Amino acid sequence: MLSHYASITLRTLARHRLYAAINLFGLAVGLAAALLILVYVRHETSYERHFPDLDRIFRIGEDSADPARQGPVRFTFVSQPMADLIRSQKDSLGVEAVTRVEPGRPALTRGDNPLYQDVAYVDPDFLRIFRFRFVAGDPETALATPDSLVLSETAARKFFGDEDPLGRTLTSSRGTAFRVTAVIAEPEGPSAVWFEALMSTAAPGFGAPLWINSNGPVYVLTKLGVTAADLRQRLEAVVIPLIPQDVRDDSNGIRLTPEPMADTHLHSGRWDSLTEPPASAGTVYAMAGIALLLLGMAAINYTNLATARASLRTREVGLRKTVGAKRRQLILQFLGESVIVAAGGLVLALVLTEILAPGFADLVGIRLYVSPWSDLPLMAGAVLLTLGVGIAGGAYPAFFLSGIRPAAVLRAGKGGVGSAGRLRAFLVVVQFSAAVALAAATLVVLQQTLHAASADLGFDKENRVVLRGIGHPDVRPRLDALRAELLRIPGVQAASASWMVPGGQGNQSRDINRPGAPEADRVNAEIYRAEHDFLSVLGVRMVAGRGFDPARAEDEMRFAEGAEGTRTFSTILNATAVRQLGFPSPEAAIGQLVTTSDDTPVPTQLRVIGWWKISGPATPATRCVPCTSSMATCSTATISCC
Incomplete structure (x- = not known):
């Protein structure tokens, strides 16, 4: 029976090639656009999710009052000595490990080949809190000495090719030699604590921590059972009184706020600096809404074509019912045709997504950690959405056509499909309204982009070249x-x-x-x-x-x-x-x-x-x-x- 339905469906599509092509490609483009947006949404909502013990990792936020602003100043970076102060009281706080993370971009050199790297100066506990997969080296000793250097697999290949990097040295822009002690694998998902290289905060020339300097965030790993509320109360009671009084006075009072690591990317609202705003959960939700709107437009277009074509098949339905076809069989046939076309659109959409995903990732500034084909939640969602579109697109023709009376159709040559026209008119209005809204939003974004590109910056950026590395001792x-x-x-x-x-x-x-x-x-x-x-x-x-x-x-x-x-x-x-x-x-x-x-x-x-x-x-x-x-x-x- 199923093979019979499939055979009829394929013959019908082959007989109406233009209809099949329009439906197939229209649905595929809509699905591909929505899938690309969902790739971005998936990336933004996946930060830090790959770390074990994620529910016990907190970033310590430092808030201070600023009369020039409405409310406190909330930055990601905290005063340098804060990590040492928290570490000295970790038993009272219920904390197992503490690290500060100070990002930098020094030049590392092997021979005559200096390369700038995204480096983080971290405490040894960093690798205890964030358990990256080690390709080589021991996580217990990787940052044990001041000259320790941990490289990513990419950085190790960049400097040493296929050679074993362990024990080899690289020279920083300050002329300090660092010994490669470990190589760590790329993370399985996006992370704010992933760097091409890690150095110890005890590295030569790094300098003693100063309360006046805020160069990076502080992270802690709490003991089992310690909640964010518990940690906040203990920080207030134990750590705040130990901060020098002049530092507290300069900041008009300091408040330490532990933030769950899983929330730091989208829900923190903290700035990395005075000029670097935080990521916005609202933007991600808006993008997800646009993806659903595109899917809705594709589904409406698909339904309109299906209902428009339904009036051409009334005599076929009348004849089949005359020779004994049951209504249930007709419903299954029409729904099956719709789902098969939708499935073909999904396959084509996945091919388009695979081709366009790298360019799209570069455009929006994200990294693809997995292929859309191999992202099981994304694939499952795409299959369910396609099944829903197929059923929605075929539901009206299936239930309406299967209910017509054969005698009336065969005698008059038509089946009275006036209600289908009213449905199509309503769907066209909805689709047109959504298209106008998207076009207006696109124009607004375009105007803002053009304004940002042409706005007067107060200085001339043209014909200016920046040379980095002049802080090198030899320069x-x-x-x-x-x-x-x-x-x-x-x-x-x-x-x-x-x-x-x-x-x-x-x-x-x-x-x-x-x-x-x-x-x-x-x-x-x-x-x-x-x-x-x-x-x-x-x-x-x-x-x-x-x-x-x-x-x-x-x-x-x-x-x-x-x-x-x-x-x-x-x-x-x-x-x-x-x-x-x-x-x-x-x-x-x-x-x-x-x-x-x-x-x-x-x-x-x-x-x-x-x-x-x-x-x-x-x-x-x-x-x-x-x-x-x-x-x-x-x-x-x-x-x-x-």
């Missing part, structure tokens, strides 16, 4: 010679050095305020350090005042050996900084003093010498502070306030 003393050689290259008009560039990695936040102003008025700010001509190299347009002049002593942040007393240096603010600091106007700010919490050898205050303004939507509060030109990465600084 730093030769900075002036390097600059001179660069300027000798035809077409090079200017060159400068800096810690960071706009839009680049890294940040350093400090508090700034007006002298005598209430402590509540201070502004948390991000610092870029660079040389005197950094702003001119970027083509920053000054609105009022002046830029830095290397001939002026106050424009050079230089501290003599054994210097005492408060020192005053020049600074440049942008319009947002002027407003947040409470100056009546940008012009009124010129010549005024600003205090800073920067970690300078002696107390430092800054005199405003100029200001600049970004005409686009993003206006980071900015200041520039000169440092000694002999420091390869420090001569001026730019601050961006939240």
